[in-house]
Amino acid sequence: MRAAIEAAKSGLNVALVTKVYPVRSHSVAAQGGINAALNPADSWENHAFDTVKGSDYLGDQDAIELLCREAPEDILALERMGAVWSRDFDGNIAQRPFGGAGYPRTCYLADRTGHGILHVLYEQVIRHGVIIYDEWHVVKLVVKDNAARGVIAIELKTGRLHRLHSKAAVIATGGYGRVYKTTTNALSSTGDGMGLALSAGAALMDMEFVQFHPTTLPRTGILITEGARGEGGYLLNSKGERFMEKYAPKVKELASRDVVSRAEQTEIDAGRGVDGCVLLDLRHLGAEKINERLPQIRDIAINFAGVDPIEKPIPVRPGAHYSMGGIMTDVNGMTAIAGLYAAGESACVSVHGANRLGGNSLLDAVVFGRRAGAAASEFCFQTAFPEFPDSSLKDAAHEVADILKRDGGEPAFIIRGEMTAAMENSCGVFRDKERLTKGLENIRELKERYKKVSLSDKSDCFNTELLAVVELGNMLDVAKAILIGAVNREESRGAHSRTDFPRRDDEKWLKHTLINKTNGELKISCKDVTITKYKPAERKY
Ligand SMILES: Cc1cc2nc3c(=O)[nH]c(=O)nc-3n(C[C@H](O)[C@H](O)[C@H](O)COP(=O)(O)OP(=O)(O)OC[C@H]3O[C@@H](n4cnc5c(N)ncnc54)[C@H](O)[C@@H]3O)c2cc1C
Numbered sequence: 001m002r003a004a005i006e007a008a009k010s011g012l013n014v015a016l017v018t019k020v021y022p023v024r025s026h027s028v029a030a031q032g033g034i035n036a037a038l039n040p041a042d043s044w045e046n047h048a049f050d051t052v053k054g055s056d057y058l059g060d061q062d063a064i065e066l067l068c069r070e071a072p073e074d075i076l077a078l079e080r081m082g083a084v085w086s087r088d089f090d091g092n093i094a095q096r097p098f099g100g101a102g103y104p105r106t107c108y109l110a111d112r113t114g115h116g117i118l119h120v121l122y123e124q125v126i127r128h129g130v131i132i133y134d135e136w137h138v139v140k141l142v143v144k145d146n147a148a149r150g151v152i153a154i155e156l157k158t159g160r161l162h163r164l165h166s167k168a169a170v171i172a173t174g175g176y177g178r179v180y181k182t183t184t185n186a187l188s189s190t191g192d193g194m195g196l197a198l199s200a201g202a203a204l205m206d207m208e209f210v211q212f213h214p215t216t217l218p219r220t221g222i223l224i225t226e227g228a229r230g231e232g233g234y235l236l237n238s239k240g241e242r243f244m245e246k247y248a249p250k251v252k253e254l255a256s257r258d259v260v261s262r263a264e265q266t267e268i269d270a271g272r273g274v275d276g277c278v279l280l281d282l283r284h285l286g287a288e289k290i291n292e293r294l295p296q297i298r299d300i301a302i303n304f305a306g307v308d309p310i311e312k313p314i315p316v317r318p319g320a321h322y323s324m325g326g327i328m329t330d331v332n333g334m335t336a337i338a339g340l341y342a343a344g345e346s347a348c349v350s351v352h353g354a355n356r357l358g359g360n361s362l363l364d365a366v367v368f369g370r371r372a373g374a375a376a377s378e379f380c381f382q383t384a385f386p387e388f389p390d391s392s393l394k395d396a397a398h399e400v401a402d403i404l405k406r407d408g409g410e411p412a413f414i415i416r417g418e419m420t421a422a423m424e425n426s427c428g429v430f431r432d433k434e435r436l437t438k439g440l441e442n443i444r445e446l447k448e449r450y451k452k453v454s455l456s457d458k459s460d461c462f463n464t465e466l467l468a469v470v471e472l473g474n475m476l477d478v479a480k481a482i483l484i485g486a487v488n489r490e491e492s493r494g495a496h497s498r499t500d501f502p503r504r505d506d507e508k509w510l511k512h513t514l515i516n517k518t519n520g521e522l523k524i525s526c527k528d529v530t531i532t533k534y535k536p537a538e539r540k541y
Pocket residue numbers: 017018019020021022024025026027028029030031032033034113114136137138139172173174175184185186188189192193223321322343344345346358359360361362363365
């Protein structure tokens with residue numbers, strides 16, 4: 001939506017295609033906040049350093065500098081659009097401490113930050129006359145002669161396939177959390193854009209870096225914001241010890257997410273967990289603070305864990321949360337395909353490198369969404385309307401008809417269940433060659449079985465079973481890309497923690513992983529990391 005607003009401002013005709021209603025996008029669930037160095041005692045340089053360190057030196061430093069320099073203006077722009085930021089006693093935009101940050105620089109709207117931002121963006125989308133195709137599911141990016149020509153989408157209500165012919169397209173389809181069995185992500189976070197871009201010829205970057213958030217509820221995977229630790233929450237093991245004192249003596253619970261998740265998993269594996277969890281204790285914050293700053297978290301804990309955090313600690317564990325990797329872009333959202341752009345969680349600029357700091361991904365979506373929208377519109381003004389290859393709509397129609405025609409095969413949900421379990425077992429917080437290779441074999445086998453899936457619902461109207469098949473195709477590609485990257489990277493960096501290669505190895509691995517699809521096969525290569533002024537150093541919290 002941020003990209004659409006920027007493009008519409010330039011006077012272009014802009015359409016927004018979305019498989020759910022725009023305000024139901026996963027961003028609506030973002031709780032804790034969005035980072036910007038607003039306080040005069042803080043600086044964008046501090047923010048940049050924390051982000052580089054958080055990324056375990058894999059983030060591109062030119063892109064990180066840009067993100068942090070432009071952040072304050074984007075926060076104020078959101079405020080002018082109507083975002084009602086929480087305030088401090090002097091009336092300034094309030095900022096809370098977050099993991100891996102040397103200064104309290106996370107702006108928030110209580111614990112409903114994404115909700116607030118998404119709704120004001122939606123208002124602006126309407127105000128600027130963007131045409132919205134909601135509940136339209138994109139099934140193909142149309143690319144010919146290395147130039148984007150538009151997309152093909154299924155209209156859910158009728159089952160009809162439509163072509164959307166455009167000079168440029170910005171992919172902003174979010175993350176792939178649903179590739180894992182338990183995740184904080186919405187049902188719609190199936191990595192469609194990454195799968196589609198890969199098939200259209202774009203490269204994916206750094207897919208092995210999957211963020212496991214330290215505080216998610218068991219079974220459901222529902223998120224308990226890092227803001228709960230930002231407000232002063234403790235993590236305890238079964239002996240009642242504040243174990244983070246051992247793993248990050250200086251900042252304890254506010255170390256970066258990879259560090260905290262590894263510490264929790266280590267405690268749980270050593271038998272110091274509580275039913276496969278550790279405990280998040282907020283009791284000492286008191287009822288007033290919990291009700292004012294973390295009202296939604298209290299509701300979630302009561303409804304989904306049966307625990308009132310005013311009275312008892314909340315059981316939490318690491319859960320799949322965020323994709324540091326994605327479609328490779330430059331700082332203007334541009335991919336290697338002319339007219340094809342990407343932004344937000346689906347893209348990899350890369351500002352998060354091997355581990356993202358909390359509060360930096362809403363920022364990534366807003367800053368690089370704006371930049372991608374501006375760059376895409378500039379491209380449109382300089383380019384003639386490309387021809388839309390007619391055969392592509394026919395081909396897509398054949399593919400859909402072929403899926404609907406099949407009988408007697410497995411249903412998609414069985415393959416999907418096996419895929420999410422395979423990812424959970426083989427590619428979690430700790431990884432090793434044996435488990436990763438087994439996971440990869442598993443996914444290869446599932447991809448073969450996928451070719452024969454069939455549907456019980458053959459109807460046109462809201463055929464969600466058909467969409468599940470289309471999503472599964474993308475998810476299997478994404479899962480394979482994650483595993484190929486993870487097997488290949490023989491070191492531990494950020495969220496990628498190999499027990500068989502426990503050290504970071506800058507000599508061999510200070511580089512990005514690229515994955516391309518050629519003749520149906522995924523091929524791996526690499527790319528240098530851009531270093532400006534922050535030389536790689538040991539990471540301690
Ligand atoms: C529970 C939770 C809490 C979080 N809290 C924070 C936080 O406090 N701070 C922070 O910085 N980050 C947070 N994050 C991360 C952050 O919210 C996301 O990375 C970010 O909001 C992603 O935004 P996006 O616009 O890229 O994608 P999304 O908001 O996921 O939107 C994707 C859009 O693409 C559309 N789409 C997808 N596939 C298709 C298709 N095939 N056809 C058509 N449309 C499609 C969807 O309909 C949707 O509109 C949180 C994430 C989660 C899951």
